[in-house]
Amino acid sequence: MNNRIVSVDTMPITVERTPFIPTKDQLRAVGNFGTARANVAPSADTPQGTPDNFKLDPRRSHQTVMQQHIDFFDPDQDGIIWPLDTFRGFRQLGSGYIISILAMLIIHANLSYPTVKGFLPDPFFRIWIERIHKCKHGSDTGTYDTEGRFSPQHFEDFFAKYSGSANKDGLSAYDIWNGIKGQRLVMDPFGWLAAIFEWTATYTLLWPADGILKKEDVRRVYDGSIFYHIAEERKEKAKLAKGRGFLRARA
16 A cells, blocks of 8 residues: 555645656566666666667766756767857757847856856856766756756656646646745746756647647656757758758759
């Protein structure tokens, strides 16, 4: 019998937002959901994390999940993300020039300084991947811990609490907004705005046809593997379009 009490009637919010409780099978597959993982991002549906995750970049097995999240934006693999790297990365993912410029400015203006080694800000607004854990902010899902690990429990909790889907496997724009509001911490305007920016960027990047962000896609955003997939998919489509254009020109 499950004797874990996760809600009390006198506090309706605890009834409305119940945390994720793994089944025995899920516990056997994943292990302790509350133990944050350093370099893999497992979930109840993907116990081993992203298949072939480490093949995307040989460095990924030695990176935290938070470092993997931004690894795509470091194409020369020098551990430093320049503003131009971010701009080009967003362009590869399909963002327009204006959105890519805005994303570059917002990200580097806010995240460069926490990653510098000393006290002086970097004049080029670069981001150092080795210290990206210092960019964790409040009012988030809690999926990344303060060292950049991935917490399966916090990831599953967000969907368990805020997903309107029957199987708790997706998020609508309304669900996301409720989640942002529900995760807010007092006196944390930076965290509130950061959460809005991150979820807006995620939604517009994935732009689900049915309006529902799939849990697996969101998980792959956390470990950054989906960025490689989207970029490769767009590259292949561009090749096909170019090939068709060449054939039409020859016809």
